[in-house]
Amino acid sequence: MRTINNDIEKLMRARELLIAIDMVNGFVKEGALAAPSIMRVVPRQVELLEDAMDDKNTGMVFIRDSHPVDAVEFKTYGVHCIEGTKETEVIDELKEYEPYALEYLKNSTNLIFALGMQQDLIRFYNLERIRLMGCLSEVCVENGAIGLRTFFDQINKDVEVCVHADAIDTFNAPGHDADMVTRDALARMQANGIKILGKRK
Numbered sequence: 001m002r003t004i005n006n007d008i009e010k011l012m013r014a015r016e017l018l019i020a021i022d023m024v025n026g027f028v029k030e031g032a033l034a035a036p037s038i039m040r041v042v043p044r045q046v047e048l049l050e051d052a053m054d055d056k057n058t059g060m061v062f063i064r065d066s067h068p069v070d071a072v073e074f075k076t077y078g079v080h081c082i083e084g085t086k087e088t089e090v091i092d093e094l095k096e097y098e099p100y101a102l103e104y105l106k107n108s109t110n111l112i113f114a115l116g117m118q119q120d121l122i123r124f125y126n127l128e129r130i131r132l133m134g135c136l137s138e139v140c141v142e143n144g145a146i147g148l149r150t151f152f153d154q155i156n157k158d159v160e161v162c163v164h165a166d167a168i169d170t171f172n173a174p175g176h177d178a179d180m181v182t183r184d185a186l187a188r189m190q191a192n193g194i195k196i197l198g199k200r201k
Contacts (some may be wrong), residue, residue, distance in 0.1 A: 001053030002117040003199065006151070008023040010100065011059040011102060011124075011128055012120075012123055012124055012125065012126075013125075013134070013161070013172070014057060014059035014124065014126065014127065015058075015116065015126045015127065015129070015132045016055075016057055016058045016128060016129045016130070017059050017060070017061055017068070017124070017127065017129075017131070017189060018052045018060050018061070018082075018129060018130050018131050018133070018142075019048065019060075019061040019062075019063060019111070019131070019133070019134070020049070020060070020061070020062050020063065020064045020090075020094065020101075020111070020133055020134050020184045021046065021091060021132060021133070021134030021135065021140050021141055021144055022063060022064065022065050022134050022135050022136070023038075023042075023045065023062070023094055023133075023134050023135065024064050024065055024081060024087060024088055024090055024091065024199055025037055025086050025087050025088075025089055025091055026065060026080050026088060027065070027080075027081075027083040027136065028091050028135070029091060030087060031080055031081070031085065031087045032078050032079060033078065033080040033081075033133075034075065035136075035164045035169075035170070035171030035172065035178075036048065037171065037172055037178060038135050038169045038170070039093075040089070040169065041133075041166065041167050041169045042094070043119060044095050044133075044164070045094065045133050045134075045167050046093065046094070048131075048133060048164065048167060049094065049097045053072050053097070053100065056143075059098055059101075059102070059124075060097060060101035060102070060105055061101055061102045061103070061104065062090055062094075062098060062099055062101050062102070062104075063101045063103075063106055063114060063134070063140075063144070064081075064088055064089075064090065064103060064104070064105050065080070065081040065088060065105075065106060065107050065140070066081055066082075066083045066105040066106070066107065067081055067082055067083060067107050067187050068082075068083060068107070069082055070130060071117070073107065073108060073109070077109075078114045081136075085103070087108055087188050088105075095163045099136060104116060104117050107138050108182075109139050109143045110140070110143040110144055110147045111140065111143075111144040111146035111147065111148075112144065112148060112151050112153065113147075117127040118151065118175055118200055119121070119184075121151065121152075122146075122155065122157075127157075127159050128147070128158075128159060128160065128180035129159065129160040129161075129162060130148060130159060130160070130161050130162065130169070131162045131163070131164060131197065132144060132148075132161070132162065132163045132164065133164045133166060133168055134167075135168060135169050136168060136169075136170040137168045137169060137176055137178075137181060137182040137186070138181050138184070138185040139170075140171055140181070141163065141168050141193050142185045142188060142189055145161055145163055145189050145192075145193045146189065146194070148161045149151055150191060150192050156184045158161075160195060161180045161193070161194050161195065162194065162195040162196070162198060163186065163189055163194055164197050164198055165182075165186055165190065165196050165197060165198045165200050166198040166200060167198075168182060168185075168197060169182060169183055170185075179200060182200065186200075
């Protein structure tokens with residue numbers, strides 16, 4: 001379920017949202033799906049969060065993967081980020097921004113289905129743009145970006161959905177080059193109406 005760490009009415013006035021997707025221990029630091037190489041984009045994410053802190057028109061959102069022990073998703077991706085464990089917690093490098101953000105817990109690869117997300121997106125009455133960062137590029141970032149784009153199309157709300165190319169990443173493995181996979185994901189997102197900000201380093 002959703003947790004709110006700040007005055008939601010203040011955040012509802014934001015014209016822009018910066019959403020950090022799955023920057024949790026279970027994808028970066030520990031557990032079966034952790035990829036420490038994702039840390040390379042964290043400095044850029046910190047820059048973006050700092051900018052958001054200084055901008056009264058920008059709200060921050062953290063999306064955290066959190067699954068029950070019998071999650072159906074485990075049939076596809078294996079056991080990870082079980083609710084109540086350290087794997088579901090935001091990495092230490094970004095924790096200081098949590099008190100100023102909305103948080104949503106998700107049990108799927110698409111943030112649009114996180115409990116309360118759709119209702120709140122409708123309530124952001126000034127919202128003009130959403131910017132995304134996080135991991136994994138080709139799974140939760142891509143699914144989330146396209147999910148947001150199609151959701152706003154469905155409700156006929158003109159909100160630009162963007163992805164920071166230099167603030168998303170995925171894992172490296174044999175046959176799975178993180179940079180190539182991320183570039184392919186960015187191309188698919190762009191083809192689906194997502195605006196790409198910046199460039200891969």
